[in-house]
Amino acid sequence: MKRIAMASATPTHLPTYTQLQSFRNPAPIALFESCNSMYYIKQIHAQAVKTGLTSHPIVRNRIIVFCCTDEFGDVNYARQVFDAISEPGVFLWNTMIRGYSRIRCPQDGVSLYLAMQRMSIKPDCYTFPFLLKGFTREIALECGKELHAHVLKYGLDTNVFVQNALVHMYSVCGLIDMARGVFDTIHKKDVATWNVMISGYNRIKKFDESLKLFSDMEKTGALPTSVTLVSVISACSKLKNLDAGKQVHKYVKDCLIKPDLVLGNALVDMYVACGEMHVALEIFEKMKTKDVISWTTIVKGFASSGQVDLARSYFDEMPERDYISWTAIMDGYLRVNRFKEALELFRQMQTSNVKPDEYTMSLTQCVTRALAPGQSSPSSLSESSGSGDCGTSHLLTDPKSQKPSFLRSETRTDTHQEMKFKAFLTENGVNLLEKRFLPALDKMGKICHLYLNRDHAIFLHNLLNGDGIQSIAQFRKEALFDDYRISSQNEDRIAFTVDISLLHRALRSSVSICTEFGNGPTANRLQIRLVKKLPPNSTQPLPFLTFETKGYKSAVIQDVPISKPLSRAQVLELQTALDAAQDLPQTLVQVPDLNQLQNFVDRMRHVGDLLNVTISKYGDLHIQISTTLITLGAEFQKLLVIGEQADAPSEDRNLTAQTRSARAILRGDAQSVQVSVKHFGKSLQCHLAKPDCAFYGIAAQGACLTVIFQFFIPGSHQIDKSISLHCRLPVLDQGSG
Structure with missing residues (x-):
């Protein structure tokens, strides 16, 4: 796939050529430091393209760093800039890997690391922490041990940041013994090291080990952070160990650690779990900031202890509720056999557009069994607000009965x-x-x-x-x-x-x-x-x-x-x-890798709204987006062609993609249309249906852009004719044909 980039006039409010040329001065660097959006980054980049400064290290580095580290950054845009650099240094490789971890794309991070290896770029002490931080359980199990071998190969096994990353990685995939083995080899443990190991034990529900480790940490004189205390208090809550919980709470007071929202919620949850509602309520009332977790914990505590009316009063005061809040109060009513109130709450939950989970639905089964036929009950659980905004549900206690109790009014x-x-x-x-x-x-x-x-x-x-x-x-x-x-x-x-x-x-x-x-x-x-x-x-x-x-x-x-x-x-x-809609275009080209196309469109959707698509009988698919500042394009060549096809002229071989497409259109061997980038990206969402391949074609007279997804019979390459899926994208400009 080839990319095309061009630029033209630039708005006058952007940095000037002189400013961009003097990157050693503080002022131009401040342009990046004050940048807070992808829009501004793209404007600076466009100006750099126009002035020929895209190869300047500070320009490239600042763009990539922003895109990979800022919460509003676009990692795909960073990858586009990164790919244009002939020999990126280890700093940029690390930054790109960090970006993929930030957006939870660990597979892309691993692929980039392997590419780094192929180019003989030696990783440093930042590479592995950035890479391993974003690992999921599946990726950790698949690649973790091999990457650990790379750590040893490059002599980074004594670096505390790398060691912490390895402990985290092994904890994520459940290999807690491997994590502990690495942990025990670390001679100078910092608080982050202890935090990672304690949270690792919590993750696999070895809460006793978490408390033992915290005790060992105290003996070393290491000072815990609020992150440490939250993990330890959570372990106390799960174990219902009130004595240990009080000791940790005392530690919080003695060390004058000001509880933030997360630490406050953890303390409330611990005292609720241990049955100390008066202490939990005291901490709750002192919290300056409360969220839905804070309120739900109090509601659940009173409901579990049988004080359902008190739980209801706090439930009614909640500024916002989620399905856990609703389930907690309904469960409280069921505990004291007040089934009608539970049923009424379920109806209110439906009308409030909160989606119940499986546990909530299981509570409704308890209600229906408790409200046996003949008992008075509100109308059916199937009732909603009447607006049709929510799907409705009800449970028949006996499907053989002629008139189930919950459907008498229907x-x-x-x-x-x-x-x-x-x-x-x-x-x-x-x-x-x-x-x-x-x-x-x-x-x-x-x-x-x-x-x-x-x-x-x-x-x-x-x-x-x-x-x-x-x-x-x-x-x-x-x-x-x-x-x-x-x-x-x-x-x-x-x-x-x-x-x-x-x-x-x-x-x-x-x-x-x-x-x-x-x-x-x-x-x-x-x-x-x-x-x-x-x-x-x-x-x-x-x-x-x-x-x-x-x-x-x-x-x-x-x-x-x-x-x-x-x-x-x-x-x-x-x-x-x-x-x-079943009429097929005369020429269809197969795109074997929808992910590659998706990645390119994701990068282009921030550039403009209109996409030019050209399909030729030679098996070429050319997509391009243009603005007043820049033109970006991608070309897929020598694709499989179904329908009318032709051989590409040899004299076109060394021409640019745009020129080849234009000449093919003049010969009648290609068609071009303009579609919405939004529509094109939406059609690619059909990958959720897991098609095996996709074909693109332009209808006669450029009426629409057609995308046909094919599915194979599992375990074969034979087309499954019982399933079909295709999209037709409206054309905004028929272009040439």
């Missing part, structure tokens, strides 16, 4: 007598939708059409209104369902609009509940069907798409509100639009 009928749909999702269908396609489709847009017919289930974005990116995900019924049944007076075709995020949430919740509570001969049977219900405070029944997990003695229902099903004429219009 009217359940099939949506229109002439429209019926129900099916059972297969395990493969659940995996396809929950883990791959629904997350990808949610990136395309909030609302989409779900179109069901005798053979397919199809998700369609923007096919009728024509605004924005269009996406079509099509599944043969056997790819998703067993026992698929559909009927309507419109040739067994049903279509409606649905909120993708609600659909995904309902499916994910149903699967988790089914997995946790499913047992018996009908366990793990997840049914989906079209129903009609009478919502609260409504006189007209409304349609829902319902997920029902059927177990041996229980069933959980998740309702997703949908639109009124489309009329016969609207379905015909949708089918016509779908048929038109």
Whole structure:
């Protein structure tokens, strides 16, 4: 891939040539020191390009340092500058690795380190701390021991910063004995060394070892920080060791350590866990700053000790609540058998748009079992605010009963007598939708059409209104369902609009509940069907798409509100639009590495809004973005071509990408269109569906840019014809063709 960079006129408010040329003076350096945004960095960079100072070490270094270390920095932009340097020094390699750790991309950091090795750049005492700091458990297990060998190879095993990084790395991946082995070899331990080891024991729940280590630390005379104390107090809380907790609290007072928010929360949590609510409340009241964790800890403490009314008073005072806060107070009501209040709180939680977790849903099972049929209860757990903003759920205590207690106030009928749909999702269908396609489709847009017919289930974005990116995900019924049944007076075709995020949430919740509570001969049977219900405070029944997990003695229902099903004429219009969208471009080129394309677009999205895309019959894909200051481009050559293709003229071989593209367009061997960078980047989010390859093409007369994603049958390179996904990007300027 080749990059093209050009520049033109620059705004007058930017630094002048003289300023940039005199980088030894303090004033120009201050331009970077006062820089607080990527916008300003790009302006300075553009001016440097214009004045020919991009090769100046201070310019390059300052740009890369800002992008990699500042919270507003763009590491991808830094990588673009870094790649243009012929022989970067170890400082810049370290800075880039540090940037990847900051944005939690450890794999990219490892790749950069390997590239550093290939260029025979010797790492220093900063390389490994920056690299290992961002490691996840998976990366640490995969690369950790090999990198430890590199530390030994380069003689850095006695450097305390490197040793601390190794202890952290082994702790992250659970190899606590390896971490302790490195720890014991460190002769001059600083407080960071002790902190890393103590937190490592906490991570694997060896809290006794954490306390022993803190005792050893005190004997050495090392002074703990608030980070140390938080880790130790957390260990006391988990062990419910009040005596040790009081000693640490006394240490905080004696050393005049002013508790910050995190330390204050840790102390409150420790005293709550040990049953000392009066001390916890005293610390809580003295805290100048409180967050949702502070409030929730107090609520949970009173609720767990049976003082649910006191817990409720603090709960009502909370400035903000999360699902843990709601679960804590509901659990408190359940502990004292006040099920109606718990149920009412669950309804309030739904209307407040707070998403319950699996534990909260398990509490609702306790409620439904406790409120046996015949007892008075509020209306169903399935009720929400009526706005349809949240998916709804309820649990049937006995699926064999004719009229479950929690659904007595509902009217359940099939949506229109002439429209019926129900099916059972297969395990493969659940995996396809929950883990791959629904997350990808949610990136395309909030609302989409779900179109069901005798053979397919199809998700369609923007096919009728024509605004924005269009996406079509099509599944043969056997790819998703067993026992698929559909009927309507419109040739067994049903279509409606649905909120993708609600659909995904309902499916994910149903699967988790089914997995946790499913047992018996009908366990793990997840049914989906079209129903009609009478919502609260409504006189007209409304349609829902319902997920029902059927177990041996229980069933959980998740309702997703949908639109009124489309009329016969609207379905015909949708089918016509779908048929038109299936037309393929005459030439398609395969892009084998979507990540490479994604990285380039991520860098370009901050430069401008419009993207020029040129596709040739030679197998070339050229993308370019231009502003008044700079032009950036990327070219993929000799790609696999499907459809019309041609041989590239030999005389074009040494020309620039722009010139070759222009000449190919004049010959009729290429087409060019202009699309939104935002739309192009959004289409790349389809990688969440885990396609095996992607093809790009431009429709006839430059009507749209088409992206087709292909999927292989697992374990082979044969195309899975039961699944298809493609996007159509609207064209802003048809360019040339």
